[in-house]
Amino acid sequence: MPKTYLTNSEFCELLRCSQTTIWRLRKDLQGFPQPCRLRRRLLWTPEQVAQAIALIS
Numbered sequence: 001m002p003k004t005y006l007t008n009s010e011f012c013e014l015l016r017c018s019q020t021t022i023w024r025l026r027k028d029l030q031g032f033p034q035p036c037r038l039r040r041r042l043l044w045t046p047e048q049v050a051q052a053i054a055l056i057s
Helices: 010-015 019-028 044-056
Strands: 035-037 041-044
Touching: 010 019, 010 041, 010 044, 041 044
Parallel strands: none
Antiparallel strands: 035 041
16 A cells, blocks of 8 residues: 655645644644655655644644
């Protein structure tokens, strides 16, 4: 079964925030998951999304 990923834009839509906010959270919030990088794209696994939501809520 192929693994499902969210792009950085989709992740921002889900959290209702900008890409700059995601960048700031990744930089400043300890334990915030780091996305997988595929060339220029940032991809988020469902586990990373759940972990990020748990940290900011």
